[in-house]
Amino acid sequence: MTLVVLAALWAFWEAYRALWMATGWTRPFTVDDLTMPPMTDIVGRLFEPLADGQPLLIRNLLDKSAFTMREALAGFALGAVIGFTIGVVLHHSRLLRRGFLPYVVASQTVPILAIAPMVVIWLGGKGLPIWMPVAVIAAYLTFFPVTINTIRGLDSAEPRALELMRSYAASPWDVLWRVKFPASLPYIFAALKVSATASVVGAIIGELPSSIQDGLGGAIINFNQYYSLDPTALWATNIVAAALGIVFFGAVVLAERLVVRAAPEHVA
Amino acid sequence: MTTAAAAVTIENVTKTFAKGGTTALQDIDLELQPGEFVSLIGPSGCGKSTLLRVIGDLIQPSTGTVHVGGKTAQQARVDNDYGMVFQEAVLFDWRTVAKNISLPLELAGWERTRRTERVKEMVDLVELGGFESHHPWELSGGMQMRVAIARALSFDPKLLLMDEPFGALDEMTRERLNIELLRIWEAAGSTVVFVTHSITEAVFLSTRVVVMSPRPGRIAGLVEIDLPQPRTADTREEPRFFELATELRELLRGRTAEGVH
Numbered sequence: 058m059t060l061v062v063l064a065a066l067w068a069f070w071e072a073y074r075a076l077w078m079a080t081g082w083t084r085p086f087t088v089d090d091l092t093m094p095p096m097t098d099i100v101g102r103l104f105e106p107l108a109d110g111q112p113l114l115i116r117n118l119l120d121k122s123a124f125t126m127r128e129a130l131a132g133f134a135l136g137a138v139i140g141f142t143i144g145v146v147l148h149h150s151r152l153l154r155r156g157f158l159p160y161v162v163a164s165q166t167v168p169i170l171a172i173a174p175m176v177v178i179w180l181g182g183k184g185l186p187i188w189m190p191v192a193v194i195a196a197y198l199t200f201f202p203v204t205i206n207t208i209r210g211l212d213s214a215e216p217r218a219l220e221l222m223r224s225y226a227a228s229p230w231d232v233l234w235r236v237k238f239p240a241s242l243p244y245i246f247a248a249l250k251v252s253a254t255a256s257v258v259g260a261i262i263g264e265l266p267s268s269i270q271d272g273l274g275g276a277i278i279n280f281n282q283y284y285s286l287d288p289t290a291l292w293a294t295n296i297v298a299a300a301l302g303i304v305f306f307g308a309v310v311l312a313e314r315l316v317v318r319a320a321p322e323h324v325a
Numbered sequence: 326m327t328t329a330a331a332a333v334t335i336e337n338v339t340k341t342f343a344k345g346g347t348t349a350l351q352d353i354d355l356e357l358q359p360g361e362f363v364s365l366i367g368p369s370g371c372g373k374s375t376l377l378r379v380i381g382d383l384i385q386p387s388t389g390t391v392h393v394g395g396k397t398a399q400q401a402r403v404d405n406d407y408g409m410v411f412q413e414a415v416l417f418d419w420r421t422v423a424k425n426i427s428l429p430l431e432l433a434g435w436e437r438t439r440r441t442e443r444v445k446e447m448v449d450l451v452e453l454g455g456f457e458s459h460h461p462w463e464l465s466g467g468m469q470m471r472v473a474i475a476r477a478l479s480f481d482p483k484l485l486l487m488d489e490p491f492g493a494l495d496e497m498t499r500e501r502l503n504i505e506l507l508r509i510w511e512a513a514g515s516t517v518v519f520v521t522h523s524i525t526e527a528v529f530l531s532t533r534v535v536v537m538s539p540r541p542g543r544i545a546g547l548v549e550i551d552l553p554q555p556r557t558a559d560t561r562e563e564p565r566f567f568e569l570a571t572e573l574r575e576l577l578r579g580r581t582a583e584g585v586h
Contacts, residue, residue, distance in 0.1 A: 215415065217411050217413055217415045218415050218417070220383055220409075220411070221409060221411070221415050222432075223383055223402075224381055224383060224402065224407070224408075224409040224486075225405065225428075225429050225432050225433075226402050226403045226404075226405065227432050231432055235417075235428070235431075235432075236417070239417065239419045242419075317419075
């Protein structure tokens with residue numbers, strides 16, 4: 058089915074091109090090989106050298122994807138742990154929840170592009186690996202959905218189940234790990250799916266102000282500058298970046314299947 | 326006053342809920358002896374579930390005292406002196422049948438080998454052999470309830486508190502589980518407090534029935550159920566069964582009529 062949709066999207070792209078070029082329509086924009094290169098050229102560009110005498114573009118982009126993936130993965134893990142911890146703390150204190158939640162929300166309304174340079178300045182050049190600041194930026198985008206859904210998920214434990222645990226005089230720790238946490242897993246995984254793609258976006262954007270050339274962000278900036286000469290390179294990079302996001306998302310779905318083996322309806 | 330021998334002693338308990346100021350329980354005095362099977366029966370709003378929760382220290386009374394086996398209700402709860410069964414089985418989907426039954430044992434810090442042994446005993450007691458590694462959603466409603474009963478009895482509590490445990494089941498499953506519950510009660514030798522709104526269920530199961538009336542929740546009468554033990558499917562057809570059911574019905578109706586008019 059996924060392949061059918063892929064084929065349909067491909068066909069739509071080409072049909073749109075053909076129609077707009079044949080009629081010469083200029084709205085919403087003029088279609089030519091610069092604005093919408095043929096899909097065959099975009100995919101074909103992957104298998105041409107980056108520049109004369111250099112490795113194939115796909116080879117280059119896969120190397121850069123690996124670099125970006127490491128940033129995204131570190132950011133994802135960091136964000137998930139921080140997000141979950143904040144969620145647990147805010148779940149347990151109504152006062153803290155009221156006090157802090159507005160700021161947690163506010164943190165996400167500040168554009169990541171405004172935060173990124175500061176993080177790079179704060180953490181850059183301290184002997185840390187070059188990708189560390191970028192991972193922190195990715196974590197910044199990752200933690201928020203995890204926090205929100207952790208709170209929701211922990212709240213979702215059945216009142217009867219909590220009453221049962223109370224009848225056993227169970228400790229808050231036992232209630233958290235044996236009842237609330239398992240009950241929250243479907244919610245947490247829903248958040249992790251959002252975070253998985255967000256962490257890739259965060260990593261790519263985080264590379265921009267830090268002038269890191271080793272990742273997909275660097276490649277996008279670079280190919281952006283040469284767009285009028287080589288438009289297919291940027292399109293091809295976008296496809297690779299999208300594929301990286303899908304791989305991330307798929308990994309989370311797989312993890313969910315393995316972890317949430319409970320009632321089938323729990324697995325979305 | 327509080328005799329150490331009494332399974333449950335409730336003295337002068339009143340419960341007023343802060344929200345709306347409704348009086349759920351008023352001046353409740355009740356003493357249960359060890360080994361009794363006592364049903365609390367009454368229309369909705371009579372406070373029977375509230376009374377059960379007060380015994381289990383899940384709700385604190387506004388005034389009055391509750392003792393379980395001579396201890397305060399809170400101490401009894403902390404000491405795991407009672408097991409609780411709700412109307413829903415409240416099983417955890419991510420745990421197997423065996424793991425659900427062993428949950429209170431894990432919380433109490435039992436060793437694995439001892440837990441495994443006990444779970445096996447309980448599975449045999451509720452006749453769920455072969456289903457140990459099933460998950461709750463793979464079981465029928467009646468089987469889920471048996472798991473909940475096994476879990477409540479796994480740590481061998483002296484008292485079993487049951488809040489309309491068979492209310493959501495169909496009539497046939499309910500009658501079968503009633504007989505099973507009596508068998509389990511005899512085998513376990515514990516005291517049972519059983520909330521129900523079914524007159525026949527109360528008569529069939531109990532050694533004594535507490536009839537409650539609503540707004541405010543009060544005890545309208547106590548009825549000794551002198552049907553012979555052990556009770557069987559035939560018990561339901563004895564004349565004495567109908568007499569007792571009629572007596573309960575009239576006690577319930579009397580209070581209801583007075584409340585309405």
